Amino acid sequence: MQPTISNTGEGMREGAEYLRGVYEGLGCDVAEIRETPGWPVVYGEYDAGAERTLIIYMMYDCMPADEPGWTVSPFEGELVHDHQIGDYPPFRTVLMARGAINSKGPLMAFLNTVSSIRGSGNEPPVNLILLAEGEEEQASRHLPWFLRRHRERLQEADAMFFPMGGQTVDGSVTICPGTKGIAYFEVECSGEHWGRGPRKFGIHGSNKVVVDSPVWRLVHALGTMTSPDGNTCLVDGWYENVTPPTEEENSILDELVESFDLSPIKQALHVDEFAYPEDDKRELLRRYYCEPSGLNIDGIYGGYTGEGSKTVLPHKATAKMDVRFVPDQTSEEFLPKLRAHLIRHGFPDIKVTQLTSGEWARTSVKSPLWQAIRQTYEGFNLEPLTVVRNIGYGPFSLFCHEPLNLHGGFAWGMLGHGTRAHSPNEYFVIEGNEKVHGLTDCEKGFATILYNYARS
Amino acid sequence: MQPTISNTGEGMREGAEYLRGVYEGLGCDVAEIRETPGWPVVYGEYDAGAERTLIIYMMYDCMPADEPGWTVSPFEGELVHDHQIGDYPPFRTVLMARGAINSKGPLMAFLNTVSSIRGSGNEPPVNLILLAEGEEEQASRHLPWFLRRHRERLQEADAMFFPMGGQTVDGSVTICPGTKGIAYFEVECSGEHWGRGPRKFGIHGSNKVVVDSPVWRLVHALGTMTSPDGNTCLVDGWYENVTPPTEEENSILDELVESFDLSPIKQALHVDEFAYPEDDKRELLRRYYCEPSGLNIDGIYGGYTGEGSKTVLPHKATAKMDVRFVPDQTSEEFLPKLRAHLIRHGFPDIKVTQLTSGEWARTSVKSPLWQAIRQTYEGFNLEPLTVVRNIGYGPFSLFCHEPLNLHGGFAWGMLGHGTRAHSPNEYFVIEGNEKVHGLTDCEKGFATILYNYARS
Numbered sequence: 001m002q003p004t005i006s007n008t009g010e011g012m013r014e015g016a017e018y019l020r021g022v023y024e025g026l027g028c029d030v031a032e033i034r035e036t037p038g039w040p041v042v043y044g045e046y047d048a049g050a051e052r053t054l055i056i057y058m059m060y061d062c063m064p065a066d067e068p069g070w071t072v073s074p075f076e077g078e079l080v081h082d083h084q085i086g087d088y089p090p091f092r093t094v095l096m097a098r099g100a101i102n103s104k105g106p107l108m109a110f111l112n113t114v115s116s117i118r119g120s121g122n123e124p125p126v127n128l129i130l131l132a133e134g135e136e137e138q139a140s141r142h143l144p145w146f147l148r149r150h151r152e153r154l155q156e157a158d159a160m161f162f163p164m165g166g167q168t169v170d171g172s173v174t175i176c177p178g179t180k181g182i183a184y185f186e187v188e189c190s191g192e193h194w195g196r197g198p199r200k201f202g203i204h205g206s207n208k209v210v211v212d213s214p215v216w217r218l219v220h221a222l223g224t225m226t227s228p229d230g231n232t233c234l235v236d237g238w239y240e241n242v243t244p245p246t247e248e249e250n251s252i253l254d255e256l257v258e259s260f261d262l263s264p265i266k267q268a269l270h271v272d273e274f275a276y277p278e279d280d281k282r283e284l285l286r287r288y289y290c291e292p293s294g295l296n297i298d299g300i301y302g303g304y305t306g307e308g309s310k311t312v313l314p315h316k317a318t319a320k321m322d323v324r325f326v327p328d329q330t331s332e333e334f335l336p337k338l339r340a341h342l343i344r345h346g347f348p349d350i351k352v353t354q355l356t357s358g359e360w361a362r363t364s365v366k367s368p369l370w371q372a373i374r375q376t377y378e379g380f381n382l383e384p385l386t387v388v389r390n391i392g393y394g395p396f397s398l399f400c401h402e403p404l405n406l407h408g409g410f411a412w413g414m415l416g417h418g419t420r421a422h423s424p425n426e427y428f429v430i431e432g433n434e435k436v437h438g439l440t441d442c443e444k445g446f447a448t449i450l451y452n453y454a455r456s
Numbered sequence: 457m458q459p460t461i462s463n464t465g466e467g468m469r470e471g472a473e474y475l476r477g478v479y480e481g482l483g484c485d486v487a488e489i490r491e492t493p494g495w496p497v498v499y500g501e502y503d504a505g506a507e508r509t510l511i512i513y514m515m516y517d518c519m520p521a522d523e524p525g526w527t528v529s530p531f532e533g534e535l536v537h538d539h540q541i542g543d544y545p546p547f548r549t550v551l552m553a554r555g556a557i558n559s560k561g562p563l564m565a566f567l568n569t570v571s572s573i574r575g576s577g578n579e580p581p582v583n584l585i586l587l588a589e590g591e592e593e594q595a596s597r598h599l600p601w602f603l604r605r606h607r608e609r610l611q612e613a614d615a616m617f618f619p620m621g622g623q624t625v626d627g628s629v630t631i632c633p634g635t636k637g638i639a640y641f642e643v644e645c646s647g648e649h650w651g652r653g654p655r656k657f658g659i660h661g662s663n664k665v666v667v668d669s670p671v672w673r674l675v676h677a678l679g680t681m682t683s684p685d686g687n688t689c690l691v692d693g694w695y696e697n698v699t700p701p702t703e704e705e706n707s708i709l710d711e712l713v714e715s716f717d718l719s720p721i722k723q724a725l726h727v728d729e730f731a732y733p734e735d736d737k738r739e740l741l742r743r744y745y746c747e748p749s750g751l752n753i754d755g756i757y758g759g760y761t762g763e764g765s766k767t768v769l770p771h772k773a774t775a776k777m778d779v780r781f782v783p784d785q786t787s788e789e790f791l792p793k794l795r796a797h798l799i800r801h802g803f804p805d806i807k808v809t810q811l812t813s814g815e816w817a818r819t820s821v822k823s824p825l826w827q828a829i830r831q832t833y834e835g836f837n838l839e840p841l842t843v844v845r846n847i848g849y850g851p852f853s854l855f856c857h858e859p860l861n862l863h864g865g866f867a868w869g870m871l872g873h874g875t876r877a878h879s880p881n882e883y884f885v886i887e888g889n890e891k892v893h894g895l896t897d898c899e900k901g902f903a904t905i906l907y908n909y910a911r912s
Contacts, residue, residue: 007764063766069657138764180662184765191727200726201525201879206636206780206848208752210730210744215753216686223679230672270656270771271647274666288666296664297671298768303755304776308463308594309640309811310519311778312754312878315726320760322767324662355765391662422768423657 001077001097001104006039006061006137015060016042019132026114028130034150036142039134046114046128052454053127054369055160055399055406058107059136062099069424074098083427085169085419086267092431092438094418101418103164105428107132109416109439110163113446125454129157133395139182139356140395148403159369159408160399161453163446166414170264171435173382175370176412178389179396180324181360183334184298186353189218190316193349198315202303205311215302215317221347222319225295225338231275233295233323235341241329245290248364249388253289257282259385268419289388293324320355324391331357361397362389363409372453373413376445380415380437415445457533457553457560462495462517462593471516472498475588482570484586490606492598495590502570502584508910509583510825511616511855511862514563515592518555525880530554539883541625541875542723548887548894550874557874559620561884563588565872565895566619569902581910585613589851595638595812596851604859615825615864616855617909619902622870626720627891629838631826632868634845635852636780637816639790640754642809645674646772649805654771658759661767671758671773677803678775681751681794687731689751689779691797697785701746704820705844709745713738715841724875745844749780776811780847787813817853818845819865828908829869832901836871836893871901 004015016033023031023044030045042060065074072078077097084090095105117124131154133143147154167173191197197212226233233239245253262278265271276284302317304310323334335354342350363370365386377384400409415437418428432438437445460471472489479487479500486501498516521530528534533553540546551561573580587610589599603610623629647653653668682689689695701709718734721727732740758773760766779790791810798806819826821842833840856865871893874884888894893901 007762007766064762066760066762067658067768137766182767184767186765196729196731198725198727202523203725203727204848204878205752205754205778206749206846207725207727209747209749209780209847210732210740211725211727212731213686213753215756216682219675219678219753219756220682220684220686222675226672226676228676230669230676269654269659269663269667271654271659271663271667273652273668275652275668276666284666291665293662293665296661296767296769297669297675297759297773298661298766299759299761299770300671300675300773301757301761303753304522305755305757305761306463306520306522309776309778310463310593310754310878311638311640311752312523313752314755317756320765322661322765324665391665392660393662422660422766 001075001099003075004061004134005064006135007064012039012061012134016040016134019060022111023130026111027118034146036146038142041134041146042132044130046124046130048123048125048127050124050126050454053129053157054453055129055131055154055157056110057160057162057399058130058132059103060107060132061134061137062102062104063137063422065098067424071425072096079430080427088169089433089435091429091433091436094427094429096425096427098426100426100428102421102426105418106163106166106414109442110446113443116443117447125451129154136395139184139358139393140398141356143395144398144403147398151403154404155406157406159367159406160396160410161369162394162396162410162412163414165412167417167436168264169268169417169419173377173384173413175365175374175384175386176390177365177370178362179360179394180326180389180391181329181331182322182324182356182358182393183331183354184320184322184356185335185338186355187319187321188316188351189214189221192315193351195349198313200315202312202314205313208313211313213313215314217347218302218317218319218350221342221345221350224345225341231294235337237337239292241333242292242326243328245286245388249290252386252388253282253285256285256385256387260285288391290326292326292329296322298322324393325360327360327362331359358393358395359397359401361400361410363400363411367409367411368456369408369411369453372449372456373411375452376448379448380441380445413449414442416442457531457555459531460517460590461520462591463520468495468517468590472496472590475516478567479586482567483574490602492602494598497590497602498588500586502580502586504579504581504583506580506582506910509585509613510909511585511587511610511613512566513616513618513855514586514588515559516563516588517590517593518558518560519593519878521554523880527881528552535886536883544625545889545891547885547889547892550883550885552881552883554882556882556884558877558882561874562619562622562870565898566902569899572899573903581907585610592851595640595814595849596854597812599851600854600859603854607859610860611862613862615823615862616852616866617825618850618852618866618868620870621868623873623892624720625724625873625875626717629833629840629869631821631830631840631842632846633821633826634818635816635850636782636845636847637785637787638778638780638812638814638849639787639810640776640778640812641791641794642811643775643777644772644807645670645677648771649807651805654769656771658768658770661769664769667769669769671770673803674758674773674775674806677798677801677806680801681797687750691793693793695748697789698748698782699784701742701844705746708842708844709738709741712741712841712843716741744847746782748782748785752778754778780849781816783816783818787815814849814851815853815857817856817866819856819867823865823867824912825864825867825909828905828912829867831908832904835904836897836901869905870898872898
C-alpha cells in the first residue's frame with residue numbers, strides 16, 4: 001500500500017503519480033496532476049458522449065498509522081482470512097491496511113469498474129470527471145480553491161458521486177444525504193505567552209515548589225470548557241444556531257427509531273455504553289445526527305511522554321480539539337467563542353489556532369442520484385436505511401452548496417464493507433459472507449449505480 | 457559521550473564496562489560490574505592504607521535527550537566557546553552534552569584526580585570505595601537492595617562523598633547538607649477501566665457526540681487535585697507530616713535572607729517571576745527548602761500528538777506526576793492519599809501507579825566532611841553559602857540514614873560549574889572565567905577536599 005500521508009507529506013507525490021497513471025490506463029481524455037497551494041488534485045476527464053456528467057470525488061491521502069494496536073504492518077497491508085468483528089459472521093478475506101476503507105479500496109474498486117466496462121467493449125453510461133484530492137484528511141483545505149479555479153468546467157456536471165459509505169458490519173446499507181461540518185483547534189498554553197512558569201524549555205521538576213506550571217494552567221482552562229462528564233460544552237453560544245431538524249429529517253428520525261440497530265456501532269467501536277440513555281432512542285438518535293459533538297479532545301500533550309519517570313516542569317502543553325457541527329452553524333463561529341471563553345475565565349494568554357474548517361452539507365434523498373443508489377441496493381436485495389446525515393465530515397458542501405451548487409447535489413454509496421478508519425487494523429472486505437458483499441459485487445454495484453443514474 | 461539512558465537501556469552495558477576499565481586503570485584492588493535486579497553498579501575499591509575510608513557515590517546513567525532545543529547533538533557533545541548565560545560573564549569553554557553536569561563531567565574529574573595523585577607518586581590520603589550506580593535517574597530503585605546486600609563491607613566507610621554540586625552560574629558555592637525526597641506517579645484514565653467511552657483503541661472523533669471521553673475524564677480528575685493556579689495540592693493530608701525547620705535549619709534560613717541572590721536561578725531557568733512574592737523573601741526561601749513541591753505534572757499525553765489535525769476520540773490518557781517532599785514525610789504516604797482523593801471525587805477507576813520513591817536526607821553542616829569542603833572552598837577564596845537542602849533528589853538518605861547509617865553522613869561539593877540537567881544544552885565548564893573555575897581547578901579541589909578530610 002503506497003503511503004500517502006498528507007499530514008507529513010510521506011509518499012504524496014508518488015501516490016499522485018501512480019493514480020494519474022491509472023487514469024491514463026482507463027483511456028481518459030485528461031489525466032493530470034493539477035497543483036494547488038497544498039497537495040495536488042489528480043484530475044481526469046472521460047468523455048463517454050453521454051447525456052449526463054458525474055464528478056467522481058475521491059481522496060488519495062490517508063491518516064498516519066501512529067496509533068498502537070496494529071497486528072499487520074499498516075503500509076504493507078495484508079490479506080487476513082476469517083476476520084471476525086464482535087459476534088458477526090467472519091469475512092472470508094479482508095485487506096487490512098491504513099487507507100484500506102478510507103479510502104483507497106473503494107477508489108480502486110470504482111476505477112476498476114470503469115476499466116471493466118471499457119474492457120467489455122462498452123462506454124460508461126455517463127461522462128466522468130475524476131477528481132481525487134490529496135487533502136481530505138486535512139479537511140480539504142485547498143479544495144475550495146481548486147473548485148473555484150475550475151468552476152466553469154466543473155459546473156457542467158450534474159451531480160457529484162463519492163464511491164464510499166457502503167455496508168456496515170452486519171450488511172446493512174444507508175442513504176445518507178448530508179454530513180456534519182468540522183472545526184479543529186490547537187490550544188496551547190506556554191510560559192512564553194503567559195509570562196509565568198518556565199519560558200524557554202522544560203526545567204527540573206523540583207522547581208515546581210516555587211515555579212508556576214503551564215500544564216496545570218492548561219488543565220484548569222480545559223476544565224472550564226465542559227460539564228464534569230466532558231459531554232456538554234460550556235462555552236457561551238456553542239449550541240446557538242443549531243436549527244431544528246427539517247420535516248424530511250424528522251420523518252427520517254421517526255423511521256430510524258423503528259429500524260436503527262445501535263449494537264453494530266457499539267461492537268465495532270468497542271463502546272459498552274453511550275453517553276446518553278438508549279431507552280429514549282429518538283432523543284439519542286436526534287443527538288447523534290442533529291447535535292454538534294460538544295468539544296472533543298483529539299490529543300493532549302506536554303512534557304515527558306516516554307517510558308519511566310523523567311522529572312520535568314514543562315514550559316508548555318497543547319490540546320487538539322474539534323467540534324462537529326450541524327445546520328445552521330458555520331465553521332467560523334467557534335473560534336471567537338472559544339477565545340472569548342478563555343478571556344472571560346482568566347486565560348487570555350492561552351493561544352487557540354483553528355487548523356481546519358469544513359461546512360455541513362445537506363441534500364434530499366429524492367434526488368435522481370440517491371434514487372439510483374436506492375434502486376441499486378434494492379436490486380441486490382438490500383433494504384437501505386435512510387439516515388439524517390453522516391456524523392463525520394466530507395467536503396460535500398463544496399459540491400451541493402458553494403462554490404459549485406451542482407443542481408443534482410451529491411451522493412455516496414457502495415456495496416461492500418470496511419471500517420476502523422483512523423484506528424488500528426483498518427480493513428476493506430475482499431471476500432464477504434452471507435450478508436456483506438465482497439470486492440466483485442462492490443464493482444458490480446458501482447456499474448449498476450452508473451447505469452441506473454443514466455437511465456433515470 | 458557514551459549514551460547511558462537507564463529509562464531505555466541505551467548504552468548502559470557499554471557505559472558500565474567503560475567505567476570499570478577506568479577503575480582498573482587507577483590501580484583499584486577491586487574493579488567489578490556488580491549485578492542488581494536492575495542496572496548494575498560499577499564497584500571499585502582502592503586501599504591506600506589510610507585511616508579513613510570514603511564511599512565515593514557516583515552515577516553513570518543519564519536522562520534521555522528527547523526534549524527540543526538542543527543546539528548540539530546531545531550524545532556527540534561539543535566544546536562550545538564563549539558560552540554566555542543571561543548577563544553573566546561568558547565561560548571560555550564548556551562541554552555541551554547530555555550528562556555533562558549530571559553527572560559524567562564531575563565523575564571523570566574526580567577519577568582524574570585520583571589518577572593524578574597516583575601519577576605524582578603518592579597514594580590517596582583516604583581509602584576509596586567507588587560506587588557508581590546506573591539507576592540514579594530512576595530514583596535509585598535497586599540501590600537500597602545493593603547497599604543492604606553489601607552492608608557489612610560498606611559500613612566500614614566513615615562517610616559518603618558525591619563529587620557534584622559545585623558553583624552556580626555566578627561562581628557562588630553552597631554547603632547543602634540534605635535533599636528532599638521524591639514520589640513519582642503515573643495516573644491513567646482508560647475506557648477499559650472506566651467501562652465508558654472507547655475500550656480498546658481511539659475511535660473516529662465524530663463519535664464524541666454520543667460517546668464519553670477518557671481524556672476529558674482525566675482533565676476533570678486532575679482539575680480537582682490543585683488550586684486553580686496549580687500551586688497548592690488539594691489532596692487531603694498532602695502537607696501533613698511536614699515538620700517545622702530545625703534550629704540549625706532556621707538559622708540557615710535567617711542567614712540566607714541576607715545572602716541568597718534569587719536572580720541567578722531565574723536567569724538560568726528562564727523564569728521571570730516565582731509563584732510566590734519575592735518581597736517576603738524568608739517565606740519564599742522557607743517554601744523553597746522546607747515545603748513539599750505540591751504536585752508537579754511532568755508529562756501528560758493521550759490521543760494524537762503529531763502534526764496537523766487527526767481526529768480521534770482517544771481510549772486513554774496519562775499524566776506523569778511527582779511530589780518532592782520534606783521531613784518527616786515518607787515516600788509511601790502519598791499514593792494512598794492520591795487514590796483516596798480520586799475515589800472521593802468519583803474517579804475510582806483512574807489508575808495510579810507509583811513509579812519511583814526516594815526518601816529525604818539530612819546531615820549536619822558540622823560534620824568533618826562538610827568542614828573539609830568548607831575549608832577547601834575558603835582556600836580558593838570562595839565564601840560558601842549554607843542552604844537547608846537540595847530541592848532535587850539524590851539517594852543520600854540511604855547512606856546517612858537506613859540502611860548504611862554512616863556515622864560521618866554524606867556530603868557533596870565541587871569547584872566548577874554546569875547546569876541544565878534534564879534540559880536542552882546541558883553543559884559543564886571546562887575553562888571558566890574570573891568567578892567560575894574550570895576543569896583543572898575542579899580536580900585540584902577534589903584533591904584538596906580529600907587531604908583536608910584526611911587531616912581533620
